[in-house]
Amino acid sequence: MVELPAHDLDLIFRALSDSTRRAMVARLAEGERSVGDLALPFAMSLAGASKHVKVLEEAGLVRRSVRGRTHICRLEAQRLAEADEWLRRYERFWTKSLDTLEALLKAEDAANARKGEQP
Numbered sequence: 001m002v003e004l005p006a007h008d009l010d011l012i013f014r015a016l017s018d019s020t021r022r023a024m025v026a027r028l029a030e031g032e033r034s035v036g037d038l039a040l041p042f043a044m045s046l047a048g049a050s051k052h053v054k055v056l057e058e059a060g061l062v063r064r065s066v067r068g069r070t071h072i073c074r075l076e077a078q079r080l081a082e083a084d085e086w087l088r089r090y091e092r093f094w095t096k097s098l099d100t101l102e103a104l105l106k107a108e109d110a111a112n113a114r115k116g117e118q119p
Contacts, residue, residue, distance in 0.1 A: 008060070014081045015059035020044075023050050025061060028075035035064075035071045 013019055024038045039049035053073055056062035060079040065072050 009083065009086060011059040011086060012061065012079060015055050016053075016083075017062055018052070024049075024052060024056065024073075025075060025080075028062065029077075032043060032072050032074045039072065077109055 016025070021041055021042065027033055027038060027041075029067050035046055035049050035053055038053065039046055042049070050071070053062060053064060053071075056073075058066055061076055062075050065074075
């Protein structure tokens with residue numbers, strides 16, 4: 001398991017904290033897009049979209065290249081995988097906690113059923 005430095009995690013979660021940037025990441029998961037293409041669904045300027053892309057770049061989630069006058073963005077999915085790995089530790093915690101809760105509730109239901117069977 002690779003341990004992601006706290007600063008890198010901060011950048012990733014900061015970048016993903018904005019719904020516009022999450023939507024951009026989702027579109028980039030389908031393939032490369034220009035900054036203009038990323039701006040279209042939000043009716044924002046190229047400058048506005050570029051600022052969002054910059055935050056994604058700083059987090060390592062997006063790589064931008066220039067083709068002529070067009071800035072093309074592509075998703076760097078490895079960074080998402082690293083953040084997902086960090087989150088999965090907590091998924092295991094919650095799964096274990098919920099399994100324990102389920103066992104306790106079943107035991108309580110069984111105890112209540114036994115009480116109900118007695119005269």
